[in-house]
Amino acid sequence: MKIDRMKMFLDIDIASPPVKIDYRDKVMMTGSCFTEHIGGSLEEMKFRIFQNPNGIIFDPSSVASSLLSYIDQKQYAGEELVYLNELWQSWQHHSRFSDMSREKALEQINSSQRQAHAFLKESQWLIITLGTAFSYRLMPGNTPVANCHRAPASFFEKHLMTIEEINTALDSCLRQVFRFNPDLRVVFTVSPVRHLRDGVIENNRSKARLLEVTHHLVRKYERLYYFPAYELVVDVLRDYRFYDIDMAHPNYQATQFVIEKFMECYVNDESRALSREVQKITAARRHKPFQASTEAHKRFLRLHAEKTRALMEKYPFLDLKEELVYFVNAAS
DSSP, X not given: OOOOOOOOSOXXXXXXXXXXXXXXXXXXXXXXXHHHHHHHHHHHTTOXXXXXXTXXXXXXXXXXXXXXXXXXXXXXXXXXXXXXXXXXXXXXXXXXXXXXXXXXXXXXXXXXXHHHHHHHHHOSEEEEEEOOSEEEEETTTTXXXXXXXXXXXXXXXXXXXXXXXXXXXXXXXXXXXXXXXXXXXXXXXXXXXXXXXXXXHHHHHHHHHHHHHHHHHHHHOTTEEEXXXXXXXXXXXXXXXXXXXXXXXXXXXXXXHHHHHHHHHHBOHHHXXXXXXXXXXXXXXXXXXXXXXXXXXXHXXXXXXXXXXXXXXXXXXXXXXXXXHHHHHHHO
């Protein structure tokens, strides 16, 4: 009697968009820390990526307001920063923009704003990863903030956004984004990172609201798509082996699984094939030899310098200058 192999994973049907991402495309990415897992992998493959111009942001209100600020090319003023924990900080930006000098913090923020405006205008794709429906409001005034910068809890009111609030914020934002860039396609995804500080039940309520709104918007707009990063980790992998020791963040295996599925479903065949060649080059760039001065290692470097030149000649849009300079200099 024939026995079928044990089924270890659930099947999942991931719909691909009619037009897929190409190496020549510009892709802006914004949202939670999981954005940077996908974005970091795409950057390593040398896709044209601009990720998180405000730094990591989690909730729909912050995502929407940041995108609108890029469209308006908002420039921040000194009075919009706050001096906290010996640093000048922006409530709308991640702490990587903070600095002991208010002028330097402002320059970093406003430079990123200008770059984001120009990049979004020319982008073919915008990928939005929502992390939580919880929004923090600065009191008094009830002003939503993207980052609390470890300020005392008494500064804020924690608010679980309603489905209506999330939908209003994102829908209004998308209408303006499409007017700004009529050719843009948008991919929504919900982060599989579990916000356990909110509690397991509250985390699930939060994710459910994000999922409900993203699917509503995808049905409403033709150029919106949903990539199931959340479901791939929570329902397909479905095992604590795929989480880090904090039981909240997907580990390397899980994120690689998600990235592989994303490449399979959202990147065209030519670009996927090219990405494999690029990964060979970037892996060679990271290679650390035991004896860097040997002739064998220098041959390795010269070989990869030639391979890099050949790829850049065949695909002029591919930026491998940094790798080429490394191979040539290290081989000399």
